[in-house]
Amino acid sequence: MKRKTKRLWIVLGAMICFALAITLILSAFSNNLVYFKAPSQLINHPTAKGTTIRLGGMVVANSLHYSHHDQTPTAEFKVTDGQAAIEVHYTGILPDLFREGQSVIAIGSLDQNNIFTANEVLAKHDETYMPKEVAEALQKSGKWDPKFGPPPDADTWDHMVKPKQ
Amino acid sequence: MISKILSPEFGHFTLALACCLAGAQFIIPLMGSKVKNNRLMALASPLAWGQFFALALAFACLITAAITDDFSVQNILQNSAADKPLLYKITGVWGNHEGSILLWAFILAFFGAIVSAYSEHLPLSLRAKVIAIMGGSAAGFELFCLTTSNPFLRVWPAPLDGQGMNPLLQDPGLAFHPPILYMGYVGFSVPFAFAVAALLEGKVDAAWGRWVRPWTVLAWALLTCGIALGSWWSYYVLGWGGYWFWDPVENASLLPWLTGTALLHSALVVEKREALKVWTILLAIGTFSLSLSGTFLVRSGILNSVHAFASDPARGVFILLLLAVISGGALLLFAWRAPTLTQTGIFTFFSREGSIVLNNILLCTMAAVVLTGTLYPPFIQLINGQTLSVGKPFFDNALIPIALVLFLAMAIGPVIAFKKGNLKQTAKTLSVAALISIPCIIIAFIYLHQILPSLATGLCVWIILSACSDFIKHIALFKTSLGNTINRMAGLPRSFYATYIAHIGVAITVLGIVGMAASQQKIVEVPINTTIHLAGYDWTLTNITDRQGPNYIATEAVIKVSKDGQPITWMVPARHYFQRQQQVVTDVAIHTNFVSDLYAVLGDSKNSTQATPLFVLRLHYNPLAPWIWIGGLIMTIGGFITLTDRRFRVGSPAHRKKAKDI
Secondary structure, three states, rough: OOOOHHHHHHHHHHHHHHHHHHHHHHHHHHHHEEEEOOOHHHHHHOOOOOEEEEEEEOOOOOOOOEEEOOOEEEEEEEEEEOOEEEEEEEEEEOOOOOOOEEEEEEEEEOOOOOOOEEEEEOOOOOOOOOOOOHHHHHHOOOOHHHHHHHOHHHHOOOOOOOOOO | HHHHHHOOHHHHHHHHHHHHHHHHHHHHHHHHHOOOOHHHHOOOHHHHHHHHHHHHHHHEEEEHHOOOOOOOOOHHHHHHOOOOOOHHHHHHOOOOHHHHHHHHHHHHHHHHHHHOOOOOOOHHHHHHHHHHHHHHHHHHHHHHHHHHOOOOOOOOOOOOOOOOHHHHHHHHHHHHHHHHHHHHHHOHHHHHHHHHHHHOOOOHHHHHHHHHHHOOOOOOOHHHHHHHHHHHHHHHHOOOOOOOOOOOOHHHHHHHHHHHHHHHHHHHHHHOOOHHHHHHHHHHHHHHHHHHHHHHHHHOOOOOOOOOOOOEEEEEEEHHHHHHHHHHHHHHHHHHHHHOOOOOOOOOOOOOOHHHHHHHHHHHHHHHHHHHHHHHHHHHHHHOOOOOOEEHHHHHHHHHHHHHHHHHHHHHHHHHHOOOOOOHHHHHHHHHHHHHHHHHHHHHHHHOHHHHHHHHHHHHHHHHHHHHHHHHHHHHHOOOOHHHHHHHHHHOOOHHHHHHHHHHHHHHHHHHHHOOOOOOOEEEEOOOOEEEEEEEEEEEEEEEEEEEEOEEEEEEEEEEEEOOEEEEEEEEEEEEEEOOOOOEEEEEEEEEEEEEEEEEOOOOOOOOOOOOEEEEEEEEEOOHHHHHHHHHHHHHHHHHHOOHHHHOOOOOOOHHHHHHHO
């Protein structure tokens, strides 16, 4: 085989591989992208049941309690962005840095009763740190602006304005 | 006394000195080769050593400041405390942004020095250019360190005690993981320097391939080891029972590993057949660029990550400039000079070279997928402000099909001859192994109920068995006398063993990953003396105690594990409460028998009362989990065995003389 034809074949092989990779990436993207939503966004624009999303906000103070099912504890708490709160259920050990009144990200999906079932809960390493997504959601909701100092105290998150449904 | 001599100011001075020496190391040898002055070119090596010693002193100064608790140094103040154990005072030096940049520069200088030590047999002008390029990149990083991330800045007035270190980082695994990982990243600067030097020289031949390959293998082995260590750390420290999170930092280390693996193989083709030259040069440039952009984009905070240190826009701009100069410069040079490189070696598709081309295409495709998945979320955020994330399902769906083809090539490739393979002979070597691996696919499917992982299992078994059968064929086991077989075993080149050992390592890692897909877990909240059943084991919580650690208070749970009434082990998961940071760190208990792991985490219970104390436990059964890291270790060993191959030493007059002496 001549070198030119060979090079053509190699290039062709690489192109096919490239096209396959693009197809794989696009198909994987179409099913597996996880969007971030704040509670009010999720309530106003509910996603299809079972779609995985990242729900971010502050844990409402004094909202954490546990229910038991067959020795397995399920943590139940509310996550708010100041406009709306969503009940989150999580079966598992909450991260060490999980605190009421602090920011959190829950990954999971919303069910029929507007209860968010999380299969992963993230609280970041530093207690003064707020995930970028949560900070942005709080700013958009008008509840907090970083220009006016640190995020509001945990206790002020108790009194929620219930969304009209 | 020592702390007086090795003061932070002295460290600052030696860092600046190193930067100047690195600049000289870049300019003088290049000028020398331009004007064909041998004395100027010969200056490269002493300058590289000088830069290395200056940086070693700077590094020693920072370590001295850390050990002697000099809290007037901002970096020590922010990351250390008087009550921190000595080991973590030392390793904490590179557990923060400034220190890690200094470590990076130090390792780069170290590689510059050992390259100049082991390159005496190289043509003078190539050697001068290689060392000059290493010096040029080092100068950039030292300048970065001096201007935007100086670890020697003082604070006035000096506080009495430091702010302490993130307790999560106080772990021996994490203490040694960054230096090894960095050595892997920085190690790819050597193939990069060789590639740029070859472009400047306008000549790439088999000898170049032979010179560049050991450095590539060294960097690759260190990077493999570093990634494996990091993954092992997150498995046993983070306590989520996972080993890989597709986090930007992890992806940043995987990218150069993928292209570095491709480089490793294509450099082999350059060495043996003088083919794929241009491609190899491009891979060498790309791999180092990925190493650079990976670590530095993460450190600059462009990619948000749990591993990221505090970010600063000035740093980001400097890093981008540095990246543009190093990678952009190299790519420009490539565009200009690559067409002058002549191609020679000819091969057919069914040949070792053909399989390596396939390996390269697949590895680069995988790298492209990982890169897309990593950069897509920040890109979308920039375009339309939508926040999204890409996780394990994406990478699984997009990577596994490509990986399966790669495994196929891994099983077949090493058996095929160079230049023109013999289809019949290859099939003969592989057929028995293939026949055994088909039932493995079926067995795996019965356990996993998933097609792709089962296929992966079968392919991995095939990789291992075809390696064995090729080995048996080469040593003519049972076909000739035993003595002859042993002679043949000793006569096989080391790189023959290394190839198969590394491939088997990959297969073992993949089997571990597949096994983890069948892991089981259970979360319970129970009082003391309760028995929990999971995966055929009985886990009994027998006791809970408190203990005072060096800078934390530990709550320890004692779990007795038994199977069918036979006691197997005692496990002690714990929670460490660090008073200074008011932070709790979970301490996972792992029992391994090298086929599966029992993994226990103690959680914190909110329902617990004085009358009925309750404890939250998360228990995991992880089949084949240890294989993930054992495979990584085997790959690393394979890499180091290649380095001992005689062929890399041929052509080195110094070594040949030594051999004669013996």
